[in-house]
Amino acid sequence: MELRTAHVTRYIMPLREGGSLPALAEADDGFKYVVKFRGAGHGTKALIAELVGGEIARALGLHVPELVFLHLDEAFGRTEGDEEIQDLLQGSRGLNLGLHFLSGALTFDPVVTTVDPELASQVVWLDALLTNIDRTVRNTNMLSWHKELWLIDHGASLYFHYAWVTRKKHVLSPFVQVKDHVLLPQAACLEKVDTEFRTILTPTKIEQIVDLIPDDWLYWEGISETPSELKTIYTQFLIERVTHSEIFVKEAQHARKLLI
Structure with missing residues (x-):
């Protein structure tokens, strides 16, 4: 890649x-x-x-x-x-x-546009995996372009790297913030999506994606790990979250029941 x-x-x-x-x-x-x-x-x-x-x-x-x-x-x-x-x-x-730049794209409006249950479940699963706190009604970070839903702005994901010393506790986090996800009410297919996405997102695929990170982005003040060691930490974090995805899937299902 x-x-x-x-x-x-x-x-x-x-x-x-x-x-x-x-x-x-x-x-x-x-x-x-x-x-x-x-x-x-x-x-x-x-x-x-x-x-x-x-x-x-x-x-x-x-x-x-x-x-x-x-x-x-x-x-x-x-x-x-x-x-x-x-x-x-x-x-x-x-x-x-x-x-x-998606010229002519419109900001996704949940009041105007209804997302089908499978797609909604896919986006919720993704954001729970990534611990993305920034896909809410207030700020959807999605666009409508050519009648399709496009995802943008994942910069608020993986917030464990702002608390590097305590990062291990985030690995198995249920991600309670999923309760505020803009698409959670429509996410009725989480178990189906979980089965499919766990098959696609293999350890090899995760490693390939993490390896895209330029070493130049991995020199941080106060951190002793090398870029290679930091990439290994990112890879292991994501592999562990996929392996134990039932934790955040159950949290999302529970939060959804309280909404509908």
């Missing part, structure tokens, strides 16, 4: 609805991307979550915009008038992450 790499050539505009100031930009391949910057508040950990979450979703057959590594040259952004944006760009030199 590999991701394409392109160079950012034009900063178009900030997307200020995101707390980390993502932006719309154009690259030297002629396409536009929503760029997630390594210099933003949560640094490369948010990019890792975006990359791993997005590629797991893709492996499971869900719609996710193409992810691309985007390189920012040292001189990029020096002429930007907004000091906050200039600082962000200067702090993001090197490899960043871009999501292919």
Whole structure:
């Protein structure tokens, strides 16, 4: 598995609805991307979550915009008038992450659009696996594009890596935050999806996805592990969660019963 790499050539505009100031930009391949910057508040950990979450979703057959590594040259952004944006760009030199811009896509509205039970269950299962706390009614992080549901913004996933010392307790977490998932009321096929997704998401597939993480994103202050050791920890975390998926599936089923 590999991701394409392109160079950012034009900063178009900030997307200020995101707390980390993502932006719309154009690259030297002629396409536009929503760029997630390594210099933003949560640094490369948010990019890792975006990359791993997005590629797991893709492996499971869900719609996710193409992810691309985007390189920012040292001189990029020096002429930007907004000091906050200039600082962000200067702090993001090197490899960043871009999501292919879905022109004309609409923000998913759960009041207007009904998602069928199987697809809803697939998204809920994915987010429970990833411990993604950011797919709520307030912020769905989904788009409607060409009459299909597309998943975006997995940067709030894998939050165990913000509490590295206590990470082991998160491995078997039931993920109680699933009660706030925007698609939980429709997720009536969780057991069926669990059986199917456990077959697809093999240890080999997980290892291949984690191996996409650039070593450059894995040098963290206060952490003694090497990039290779950190990739092993991510891989083992995800394998364990898939192996014991009945824990978060039961939690989701219980939370759903309280809603309907």
